[in-house]
Amino acid sequence: MAMISFLFVAVMYVVQHLILVSDRMDLDTLSRSRQLEKVMIEEMRQLELEFEERTREEEMQQAVWKPIEIEEENHQETEEKNSKENNVLSEDSEKAWAFQSERPKGPLGWMLGNLWNAGLFGLFLLFELLRQNMQHEPAFDSSSDEEEEETTGETVTTCSWLSDFPKQEDLDSFFEQNLQSTTRDLPSTCEFVESFVDDLVEACQVLGRREIHPQLEDCLGIGPAFEKWGIGQDAHRFEVLVPISAPQSNSFHLDMRTMESGLLRCGRVVVESECVCKREKLLGDVLCLVHHWDHTSGGKPTNTLKSNFCTGSTLDVYKTLYWFRSILGNAWALVAHKYDFKLSLPPSVTSCKLRLDYRSGRFLLINLVLAVQRDDSLVYFVSQSPEHDKLTSVDWPESFAACEHLFLKLVGRFAPEKTCHLKCLQIISYLQSLKAPPHGLHQPILTPYHFKTALMHLLLRLPLTDWKPELFPQRLQDILWYLGRGLQERCLYHFLIGNTFLPLTIPVPKNFRSAKPVNLFRHLELDSAAHSKAVTEFHDLVTQVKSLPGLPLSGRVM
CATH class of the missing domain: 3.30.460.90 (Beta Polymerase; domain 2)
Known part of the structure; x- marks a missing residue:
């Protein structure tokens, strides 16, 4: 039993560790994995108790039948041997009972005794792997299957869009040339x-x-x-x-x-x-x-x-x-x-x-x-x-501007030095401003506030140590992926209303934390034309991000 427990915990750690390392998996299941871990631990305890109860029952049965065997042997010794056939039958019955009462020893006996636990363990692993694949792999699937298009609607982006994403050196160089000078004197x-x-x-x-x-x-x-x-x-x-x-x-x-x-x-x-x-x-x-x-x-x-x-x-x-x-x-x-x-x-x-x-x-x-x-x-x-x-x-x-300002201020206070979370938002806002129409014309569907909301959600889901400067490209990908998935599902929840993960240090009304979440993309559910326009804007932004190293500097907004 100790070996089964050790193997169960070890494999569970490997499975959950893979989820935490993968950025795609972590964004969806970080909040659920903790609850799943508690449930699995509780089920493991129940399995241990059941196994111990069965072991005690078998020992008690052996203790009950053993005196009976001793009495039969004494009775056979005192009785007279009537015939040779009766002796043979008596010996055969004793051998048959001995086989039933004794268990084979070695690895084979251990496997037979724990076959039920091993089968349950294997079924659980199979179910866990299938559940993860079903929940996370189709998030940005660009498959042309008609049934998939009917259920998820228009796909926002393809799985291959991250393949030629800019490297950290390119992003840092672009930021220094276009944005650093405009933000240097901003705090003062x-x-x-x-x-x-x-x-x-x-x-x-x-x-x-x-x-x-x-x-x-x-x-x-x-x-x-x-x-x-x-x-x-x-x-x-x-x-x-x-x-x-x-x-x-x-x-x-x-x-x-x-x-x-x-x-x-x-x-x-x-x-x-x-x-x-x-x-x-x-x-x-x-x-x-x-x-x-x-x-x-x-x-x-x-x-x-x-x-x-x-x-x-x-x-x-x-x-x-x-x-x-x-x-x-x-x-x-x-x-x-x-x-x-x-x-x-x-x-x-x-x-x-x-x-x-x-x-x-x-x-x-x-x-x-x-x-x-x-x-x-x-x-x-x-x-x-x-x-x-x-x-x-x-x-x-x-x-809610004051609450959001306080949250970002607290993040800046407790995060490591030179974190990249604000740089991500600055690059996205800059690229959006390059194609912004003149004031008075039809304004874009996606605004910097939508990307800011995605950023704040990710700041709660990912450890602050994951926003170090060397992780700049990965975090920029995460923000775009989070909003792209929200567009595909036509759902982007408000950061403050109905957010159970909101820190208690953020002073909001008491009913906010238990309120029903507010969908900022609710209007896209009702207006297909607006949703198509938002998807187009997102595709254009992703194209701009991928072309950052060669983006001309003439479009700078001063």
Whole structure:
């Protein structure tokens, strides 16, 4: 039994080790292999217990029958020998019983005694190998079989596309020539942008100290530039969250709703008055909007926040942005003497963008996004909305940018030095920008956010040590493979919603971890034309990646 256990554990280790070494297998089964290992260990324990019970039963049977044999032998010795035939029959019966009670010794006897366990062990290995082949080999199969095409749809790519993938030297050389110069000064620029916006917010707080309006909180940089993977135009464009909270005697309450597409989630910020009678009596610096009556006019005091910033009782996005843009102009007048650039606010109703023009001709674009925090998490409802969704002025789309920024920041803190995960995303974004249509035309289906989502999933599935610089080509292949498989299956799950592997250090609402996963490719299930276009875009990107060593530098995005 000890030998069977040793062989079982050894073969299981070899099988599972092969899964971990292979990149293709590891991406699909890393989460399942742990559960399978626990199940196999439990089954092994049950088999050991069953074998021990059977051994004890056989020993007990032998112990019961042995005294009977001794009694028969004594009885035969005391009896008189009646005839020669009876003696022969007695000897034959004893020999027959001896053969039944004794077992053959040696390897043959061991195999016969453990035949059942060996057969079960062989069946398990056969089943395991067949299961792995059935689950993983067809992921990128380019077979022309009609039944395969009916079940999986249009194949995204072929199995041979990785054969002539660029080597590490080619990828490093391309990155140094095209991307390294644009990202060298990005961290210091991001630090300046955050400090500048903080300066403006402090000036706004001074100007509006005596007025009842949303309170501005400390800002937070988000997006590609602050996540250190921005390239090209992203190196000049920065996005900053400016959280707002309710002023005294008011509170914000969120009402959730989901758009028809099922992907965009919005919240409506309901403004409610709070009782501050105790503060009114003690300090007299506020007026209770719930219980204070104006005896001269015979009515309740009006809520300035509701009348100036709301539609009904719901905080209006456009009214809040209009107030914020107006107060920013006055705040700039207080701090302009500290800086040597010109600030301008291009006219807009749905956004608040700042343009910083230096004397050298350099410029920076800063998009300020007002945000309402959801509970104590890093999930916000923001003041900007995607253009393709028809939202009203009281809809605040849900944003996970702060959570994703924190996750990538933690990865950078605990990962080995000079990891390649951001380089992979930068190269993909750069190649996508080379073929991006002008603004206003039909935009591509695949965006850098889809590849960023694939990267974040892989960062959870693979150890951080697997993102060392020398593994640059393999990890770039993994990202493309992960998204290509998602296109083929028309399924790419949101990184934060329904992700049970999400670290507890990422502050998200409690129901997020147990929620049903959200498919970012759900619209591709409903629109075959969009899916075909996305597949074409993916094929073009793979072709660009494979031609990186010879890609002309004239298409650089500065």
